[in-house]
Each structure stands twice: as C-alpha cells, then as structure tokens.
Amino acid sequence: MIRFQSGDRSAFTLLVRRHQGPLFNFAFRHLRSQPGAEEVVQDAFVRVVQNAADFKHEARFSTWLYTITRNLCIDQIRKRALRKHPSLDEPRRADEGEGPTLGEQTADSKANVERSAVAGEIREKVQAAVDELPEDQREVFLMREVANLPFKEIAEIVGVPENTVKSRMRYALERLQAALSEFEEYARALR
Amino acid sequence: MDCEKFESAMMDELYGELDELTSAAAKRHVASCARCAALLGGLRATRRVAAMPMVDPPADLEERILAAVRDAQKVVPMRRRAARVVSAAGNWAMRPQTAMAALFLVMIGTSVLLIRGKPSRAPSAEVTVTEQGAPAPVAATPPAEATATPMASTVLLARAPESKAASPSASQADLPADELRAAPAKGGPTPSKDKEDQQGQANASTPGGIANNLPPAPPAAGGGAAFGSQGFGPQAPPAQAADGTTLGATKQQAIGPFDTALQQYRKGQFDDATRAFDALAPSDANAELWAARSVREGKGCRNALARFDKVARRAANSAPGWDALLEGALCYRAIGDFGQARVRLTQLLKIDSHKDRAQAELDRINQLQQAQGQTTPPAAAARPSPKRAAAPAATAAPNAATDQAY
Numbered sequence: 001m002i003r004f005q006s007g008d009r010s011a012f013t014l015l016v017r018r019h020q021g022p023l024f025n026f027a028f029r030h031l032r033s034q035p036g037a038e039e040v041v042q043d044a045f046v047r048v049v050q051n052a053a054d055f056k057h058e059a060r061f062s063t064w065l066y067t068i069t070r071n072l073c074i075d076q077i078r079k080r081a082l083r084k085h086p087s088l089d090e091p092r093r094a095d096e097g098e099g100p101t102l103g104e105q106t107a108d109s110k111a112n113v114e115r116s117a118v119a120g121e122i123r124e125k126v127q128a129a130v131d132e133l134p135e136d137q138r139e140v141f142l143m144r145e146v147a148n149l150p151f152k153e154i155a156e157i158v159g160v161p162e163n164t165v166k167s168r169m170r171y172a173l174e175r176l177q178a179a180l181s182e183f184e185e186y187a188r189a190l191r
Numbered sequence: 192m193d194c195e196k197f198e199s200a201m202m203d204e205l206y207g208e209l210d211e212l213t214s215a216a217a218k219r220h221v222a223s224c225a226r227c228a229a230l231l232g233g234l235r236a237t238r239r240v241a242a243m244p245m246v247d248p249p250a251d252l253e254e255r256i257l258a259a260v261r262d263a264q265k266v267v268p269m270r271r272r273a274a275r276v277v278s279a280a281g282n283w284a285m286r287p288q289t290a291m292a293a294l295f296l297v298m299i300g301t302s303v304l305l306i307r308g309k310p311s312r313a314p315s316a317e318v319t320v321t322e323q324g325a326p327a328p329v330a331a332t333p334p335a336e337a338t339a340t341p342m343a344s345t346v347l348l349a350r351a352p353e354s355k356a357a358s359p360s361a362s363q364a365d366l367p368a369d370e371l372r373a374a375p376a377k378g379g380p381t382p383s384k385d386k387e388d389q390q391g392q393a394n395a396s397t398p399g400g401i402a403n404n405l406p407p408a409p410p411a412a413g414g415g416a417a418f419g420s421q422g423f424g425p426q427a428p429p430a431q432a433a434d435g436t437t438l439g440a441t442k443q444q445a446i447g448p449f450d451t452a453l454q455q456y457r458k459g460q461f462d463d464a465t466r467a468f469d470a471l472a473p474s475d476a477n478a479e480l481w482a483a484r485s486v487r488e489g490k491g492c493r494n495a496l497a498r499f500d501k502v503a504r505r506a507a508n509s510a511p512g513w514d515a516l517l518e519g520a521l522c523y524r525a526i527g528d529f530g531q532a533r534v535r536l537t538q539l540l541k542i543d544s545h546k547d548r549a550q551a552e553l554d555r556i557n558q559l560q561q562a563q564g565q566t567t568p569p570a571a572a573a574r575p576s577p578k579r580a581a582a583p584a585a586t587a588a589p590n591a592a593t594d595q596a597y
Contacts, residue, residue: 016253024252029243045256045259046259049263127243150206170234177234
C-alpha cells in the first residue's frame, strides 16, 4: 500500500491479487450471492483507490479493506431487504436462468462419491446453520473462519471490544455445534 | 491455570493465538480437567465440521476490478474536486506576498478610518488672506501660538504686522508704504487708534473675546513721519492698512472706499486710485494727500506739485499738511527746483516730528548743489542739527531709494 501511495500503480495490482480471494469469499458467504460479492469486491477496491490519500497506516491495510467491504455488504443487504430476499437455491442471476446454486458451488468435486455425499450433506447443513446465526455472530464467524482474520482485527472492523468478538465467536460455535451435533463423530473421525 | 482462566483463553487457544507460555499452561489444564477438555474438544470438532471451503473468485474479477479503478480515476468526484480547489486556494492565500498585501491593506484601511474619524479643522475662513493675496504668515508665529485653538489663531492674525514687516512684499514698498509702516511707531497710539485697534482685534476675534485679553500689537521699529499719530481721525485707516494682516482681518467685516482706493494705489492703478481719493478729498485731507501721491506715482512729480501744495495749505499745522510739505519738497528737488524744496523743508525744521527728516533732505540738497558747482546754501540749512549726527542710519536707509527717485 505504501508503494501504491507513492505512485507505483503496479503495487495496486499486487494488492488486488493478494486480497481478492479472501475478500470475495467473505462477501460471498456474507451476501450468499456471487454477483453481489463480485460487485462488493470491485467497489471496495475502487474506494481504496479513491481514498488512498486518507489511509494513514494507523491500522493494517486488511483491516481497512475489510471495513470497507463489510460496510458495502451491509449496504447491499439493506438494499436487498427492500427487494426479494435471495435463497441458496436461487440462480446467480435471474437473467442467467439455470445456474449452480451456492451449495453446488461449495461442493468438493474431488472427494469420492460416498464421502462426497456426506460432505455435501454436511456443507448444506453447515451453510444452513451459519445462515441461522445472528448477524453479529455470523459476521464474526465469517471473518474468523473464511477471511482468517485475528480477533483483534475483527474487533477493529466491527468496532467492538476484542472480548466481545471472542464471546460472539464462542456463541456462534456453540450454536453450530448444536446444529451439527450429528456430524460430530464424523468430524472426530476426520482427525 | 484454573477453569475460569482457561475459559477466558479458550478461544485464543482454539485459534492458536495464545503465546507459547499461556498455551502450554492451557494444555496442562486441559490435560488435567475433563470438563475443559470436553469443551475444547467439542469446539474443535465443530470448527472442523463447519470449515467452509474457499470459493475461487471469477477469473476475470481482477481485470474487472482494475478496469473499474481506471474508470474511477478518470472521473473526479465533485467533493474531491472542490477539496482540490480549496487546497489550491489555501496554498495561494498562505503565500508571504499575499499575507503582506493583506497586512498593508489593513494598515491603510485603519489609517483612513482614523484620519476620517478626527474632527474637522478650523474653518478656512478664519485663516484669512492678506491684502496682497498671500496667506497670512501663521508659520512665522511662534509654534505654541500656531498650534493654538482656532480662536487664538484668529487673534494671531491681528498680531502679525511684525513678521509681515520683514516679508519680501514689505521690502518692495515705496516711500508712502514705508511711511505708512512707520506711522504708528513714533507717536504711540492715539485714542482713536486705540479704538481702531480694539475694534480690529474684536473683529478678528471670536465672540469669546479672547483678543481683549491680549496685549496690543507692539509698535514697529524705526522713526519717521507719524501719520495718524496726532489724533487725525481719517488717518487711521491707512495706518491700519499698512499692516496687511490687520487689514485682512478688517476686510472680513467691510472694506470702505478709502481702503478700496488704497488697494488700487498698491496695485499700481494710480488713475483709479486718484479718482477714488479725490472723491473722498472734500471731507478728508488725508485722502487728498493720497490723491496727490497717486498723481505723483502715475503722472510724475511735476503734475503732483500743485496737489501737495494744496494739501499743505489745507491741512496746515497737521500731519497731512506737514507730510504734504515734505513730499512736495522732495518733488521740487526731483525736478531740480532746489529753492522751492528748501523753502518747504525749512518750514518743517520747526516741526518736531519732521525736522530730522527735513534737515537730512536739506543736507542732501546741499551735497547735490555742491556736486553741481552751485553755492549759496542758506544759513539755516548750513547750521548743523544737534540731532542729525545722532540720527539713526536706519531712518535714512529705507528712504535711500526714494531719494534717488526724487
């Protein structure tokens, strides 16, 4: 980011390549919509460029980037609330007709058939359980599990104390644990 | 580490964010506490089951992001554009040149406000103009008086003749002017003169009457004929007119016909002055004397002789008559008729106020006759006057030009 602020345009390409994957996954899980996630990621990087002069390196670049992305996701969720609420079974775009669902996109095609069947079932359950999480727990869970952000950074992004983030994370895990209790033995078998 | 502390550190232990020491302590506690071990194990299993696979972003996402960024950089938002303008204006305004210019503007504006805020000066009408048209010599007065109140400055105008006498215009005065300047000097102020002085000061002063508290104008230095010094009423105006500032102060009230005629005389309009003085002559011997002087200045001594003789007869035994005798004698001397000149000068030897001057003129005639080879000076004229030796050179010096002329 320092190089980009100094005028090195190629540094921005590196930033995009480094962060677009986790950022896209976070937005994708958060919005449960790939087009929405693409739009949010694209807008997030545009805002980074537009406000690059305002970034004072008082926080990590990833913290700033995820803060922008989270705000964009919240905006899009609010906009979507005014329209029709999408579901996991909904195609990516209405005008695209048939397309892969979120469950289909997250399926692991490399596993064998039996295991793939169990894994598919687990993932659907997981996704459903995650969707059932309260919003404050869900975003902490996604940041921790998907974006792999440390608790301290999540606290800065969300704007709450670190212990609050840890509490939310524990509640989220306990809820998921209850929802996925039938797969706990399976999970232990995976060790 | 106990169970309570472990629970507070459990999430960090679950995600590997504990430092080695604390992590080791947590592991020891888990090894010895079945409850905490079950709690931690359950959360670990949930994490493992709930692990969400990463979805690869679209291949063209990077390209689209970069394209969107390029488009965004082309279009500068209005807010950012305004911020740039404000920033540039701020940089321009903070230049030293701009700051100095602003400082100068503030100083000039403040000065203008202060100057305009002061009360106006004394009315210009009180700074009168002398009869010569020159400004009153206020600058020649002492600084303390010059900076006095407007009322006091008006009074100062009435006291100006001393400095006025030293002015270039006064040095250019002819014989009558010299005599006029010397008029109030020798005899001292007469009652009528005192009255005129007081009136002049009162005229020049403000209603506050400050002039009445001031001493009268001091007499001018030097001797000479004493016009108006013998209580001759109409002589006062010309004596007063001799000091220009007093006349100027009087002119504020009204200019009489005598003053008008005198002004014409001083301007060299001798024909007009003659007519004006002649108009006053029937009732004023002094005006008739001035009419004779105007004729002398305008048409020469030869034409004025009869007028001087007429005045001498009319005002015999008075100052205008003696002056007419003296000036008639000078005219006779000027035309070369020394005999007639001697007759008139000899008559003046009996007059205290004119005898020194008459004796001096007789001596001069003697010298001229000796130079021309003529003899027979009269006995009376040859007799040296006891006061002649003591006659001040200053008396003769101002009349030197007159002697050469006549």
